[in-house]
Every structure is written in structure tokens, then in C-alpha cells.
Amino acid sequence: MKHDVIQSVHNPLVKRLFRLLERKGRDEQGRFLVEGAHLVEEALNSGAEVITVLYDSSREMDPACRRAIDRRAGEVEVVPASAAVLAKLSETKTPQGIVAEVKKTEHDWNAWLQAAEERDYLLLMLDEIQDPGNLGTMLRTAEAAGVDAVILGKGSVDPYNGKVVRATMGALYRLPVFSRPLLEAAAELKRQGARVIVSSLHENSLRYDEADYTGKTAIVIGNEGRGVSRAVSEAADGFVHIPLYGRAESLNAAVAAGILIYEAQRRRRHR
Amino acid sequence: MKHDVIQSVHNPLVKRLFRLLERKGRDEQGRFLVEGAHLVEEALNSGAEVITVLYDSSREMDPACRRAIDRRAGEVEVVPASAAVLAKLSETKTPQGIVAEVKKTEHDWNAWLQAAEERDYLLLMLDEIQDPGNLGTMLRTAEAAGVDAVILGKGSVDPYNGKVVRATMGALYRLPVFSRPLLEAAAELKRQGARVIVSSLHENSLRYDEADYTGKTAIVIGNEGRGVSRAVSEAADGFVHIPLYGRAESLNAAVAAGILIYEAQRRRRHR
Numbered sequence: 001m002k003h004d005v006i007q008s009v010h011n012p013l014v015k016r017l018f019r020l021l022e023r024k025g026r027d028e029q030g031r032f033l034v035e036g037a038h039l040v041e042e043a044l045n046s047g048a049e050v051i052t053v054l055y056d057s058s059r060e061m062d063p064a065c066r067r068a069i070d071r072r073a074g075e076v077e078v079v080p081a082s083a084a085v086l087a088k089l090s091e092t093k094t095p096q097g098i099v100a101e102v103k104k105t106e107h108d109w110n111a112w113l114q115a116a117e118e119r120d121y122l123l124l125m126l127d128e129i130q131d132p133g134n135l136g137t138m139l140r141t142a143e144a145a146g147v148d149a150v151i152l153g154k155g156s157v158d159p160y161n162g163k164v165v166r167a168t169m170g171a172l173y174r175l176p177v178f179s180r181p182l183l184e185a186a187a188e189l190k191r192q193g194a195r196v197i198v199s200s201l202h203e204n205s206l207r208y209d210e211a212d213y214t215g216k217t218a219i220v221i222g223n224e225g226r227g228v229s230r231a232v233s234e235a236a237d238g239f240v241h242i243p244l245y246g247r248a249e250s251l252n253a254a255v256a257a258g259i260l261i262y263e264a265q266r267r268r269r270h271r
Numbered sequence: 272m273k274h275d276v277i278q279s280v281h282n283p284l285v286k287r288l289f290r291l292l293e294r295k296g297r298d299e300q301g302r303f304l305v306e307g308a309h310l311v312e313e314a315l316n317s318g319a320e321v322i323t324v325l326y327d328s329s330r331e332m333d334p335a336c337r338r339a340i341d342r343r344a345g346e347v348e349v350v351p352a353s354a355a356v357l358a359k360l361s362e363t364k365t366p367q368g369i370v371a372e373v374k375k376t377e378h379d380w381n382a383w384l385q386a387a388e389e390r391d392y393l394l395l396m397l398d399e400i401q402d403p404g405n406l407g408t409m410l411r412t413a414e415a416a417g418v419d420a421v422i423l424g425k426g427s428v429d430p431y432n433g434k435v436v437r438a439t440m441g442a443l444y445r446l447p448v449f450s451r452p453l454l455e456a457a458a459e460l461k462r463q464g465a466r467v468i469v470s471s472l473h474e475n476s477l478r479y480d481e482a483d484y485t486g487k488t489a490i491v492i493g494n495e496g497r498g499v500s501r502a503v504s505e506a507a508d509g510f511v512h513i514p515l516y517g518r519a520e521s522l523n524a525a526v527a528a529g530i531l532i533y534e535a536q537r538r539r540r541h542r
Contacts, residue, residue, distance in 0.1 A: 147517075171519060248411060248414050250415075258529055
């Protein structure tokens, strides 16, 4: 179906999409917004449920993105709009001229848990990660490392925040991400025999490359400033730290997560 | 010496400091600007040569920062200014109310190289890293991992860029960082018997945990999109890759650098 070019930022569709720039709107609508040809293309090709694509009809559309849209013609509402409308929906300094409205993927925790009973999974649990870039990079790294799922505790930045989505580089569409209270999740995993390994800033823990990561394993990474909360730490089966050989007090949280996840995976696979 | 409160953004000191927000100004003056109580305190406590501190006299100064200034009284020019002046010099959304002008530390490459002849050093060489956050995080990680020095090739983002400095969390004051053509530096290092290990996106290279990192070693990390340039790759003694077990095409460059540096250091120290 052909649409007229939306000229007004007061158009009801534009107003609805605009609310997706805030967490409240995303929570209410169960959808989020991605911006730019590359992310829109990724969403379309990943099989994510793309509801609407809004594009600046005064600009040439990226050919790869155009092809991705054509492949899913009929499923996706494709709507032309003015540059002003796209600017209104942009979170970047230079509006990219295209956005897509994507349905959040609801993964069923109980179903996942039941299916996982038989498997030696590796999980990442994140305790109040605040920085969107860090969270997005952690999700990207987890997916690349073959982590089976990620659990976000309360107080975490919204994984559907635009900055998080950009930093994931598409991992959000491919990796099951559950938002669950970490203590409850830890208890359920432990009932299956999983070991909960908490990343600690203190040196009275095992050096990260000396811990046992075999079998069902959940690695917990804490908040950028405070580390893992005491309540979650009390559920730990073990603590690990990454040694600091210089004078730095800590590593960047996403770098620390990457080092731990890859070390766990290396030892699970190669020895 | 007591100063009048600077009210005008046209004041010559303010105009000079303002030019430090651009690379050209930093290159000409051999100085850079840090913003915020924590970074100013860090610069003062690190022993870096702090020339001027400009603070918003209408705000309360952070007590730790005030103590750091007092400890270096006499060496540092401390100048009160208006909120408008501090806003003019701010690179952040919310001006922090304090900036410091710091002299760049000039490390002498030839002296370093000569002194290093007797040591089994670990170096990080960075080929055209573009993203300031990535570069800053790499410097932070390198210092934390006990890397001996970092060499930045041509085409790298300026290490004295404000975003880089913020992401280093002080590592810039503690780690020798040299800006040198990588091919020349690689040749000089190889003449000392160093091995140059290039991080590669291709799987026809050694898995990163199977390479030899003993002895004098330089690890090369490439540009976020293109990887290490062909010319530098031709100087390599070996290639390593980090396996991708998911569907991601790559890791974030700072995360990849962290995984490689820590694996090299782990094997140098613990086996």
C-alpha cells in the first residue's frame, strides 16, 4: 500500500514512534526503534519482527537496506516522511534518514530453563550495568563468544535503549536476553546444578584463569563502580578476579566481561 | 598570587585554552585540557605538569580536588572564572566547573628503545584506531595489564582528545605512549629481536591462545573496520585471531585488544 509522505511531526504514527525513544514508551508498547540503514537492514535480515520502516523520501535509500525491505515486502509497513520527521525521531547528531520500529523479542524464561536442563550452558548475568555502551558491547561479546543467554538484573540500563542497540551490532536479535531478578535466577540455575562465578575486584578470589568453568556455568559481572551486590555475591559458588599489573584500579566493565567470558569459553572448549 | 575572576570568554587565557579543544591547538601548544574534578585531581596527583587550573568560582570545589591543588601550590596557576567561561571550555553536556591545562609528556623513543634492549618487554601497537572511546579504553587496559609502552601509528585519533583522556582513567599519565610510523617502529623493534604479532580477522592465523608471546613482543591491533594495514601485516612474525563462536562478524576493538593483551601477559607470567 502506497503512503502519502508524512510531513508533520504531529502525525499520530510519528508521535507513537517518538515515545519509543524513552524507556516508558518502549515498555508500554513492547517495541523499540532502530536508526540508520545498517541497523534497519540488520533487523530486517535477522528475522526480527519489524513493524514499520519510516524513511526520508528526499534522500536516496541505501541499496542493501532497500533490498532487505523488498525481501520482506508485505510484512512491513514502509512509510515515506520528511527530513524534519526523521530528525525528530533521531538520537544521533546527524539524522540517518531511516528508522524501523521493531517488536521486542519475548523469550520465555521457564521454557529456556527447562530446555537447558540437559545442556552444559554458559550464561552471563549482569548486575546493574549503567552505561549503555558497556551493556551493548557486553551483549555483542557474549554472542560472539557463544554464550547461551544473558540475564539482566534489576537496575540495569534498558537493553532496548538506542545506544545499547547500536553497540550490540545486531547481537540483540540473536542472543536470548532475559530481564530477571538475579537472586531468583541464580537459585533456579543452581537447582539445575549450575555454578555461579562472581567477578570480584578483590584479590582474595581465584585468578580468573585458575577457576573451573566446566559444566553449567553462570558468570556474574557487576556495576561499573560498585561491582556485584552483596546479595548476589552471597549466592556465589566462586569468585574470580583479573589481576591488575599496573597502577589502574579497575578495568572497563565491558573489557573485563570480554576477558572473563573468553577465558571461560577457552577452557570449556580447549582443555 | 590572587587572580580576579575571569568573566569574559574573550580573555586571552580563555582563548588560548579554548584552542586546546582542537587537535591543531594541542599540537601547536604541546598541551591538552582535562575537565572535571576527578580528572584534574588525577593529573595533579600523577605528577603530570599541570600549568593552569581554571575553576568556576560560583561553585563549591570538590574537597579532594582542592587538596590536590593545595599540595602543588606554587607550581600551578589557579584561576577563578565565571560559569560562562567554564561552559565555553566544556566538552560535556553538563560543564564540570573545573578544567586543567596539562603539558603533554614527551617520551624519548630512542632513549626508551635503548633502555629496552635488555628487557623482555610487551608492547601494544595501534594501527589507525578511530574511535576515541576505543583508544582510551585500550590505553587503560594496556596500563592495567602491565604493557610497557604503546605505539600509535599515523592516522590514529589524537591520544590527547578529551574523550580519549576521559576513557583512559588516568593511564595516559602512567604509560609511555609514542606516536611513530608503525613500519619504522616495527623494524627497530625487530632489530632488537622483538616478535611482531598481528591481530587478524582471518581464521588462517593461530588461535590467540596458541601463539608464543614470550620474549620481546609487540602486539598490533588494527582499525575498527579494516583491521591492520597490509604494509604493517607484511612486517608480522605471526598472526593471531580470536575465534567467533556466534554469528558476530567481529568483536569491539577495545575488547579484542583486552583479550589479546591479557592472554599474552597470562602466558608470559604464568607458564
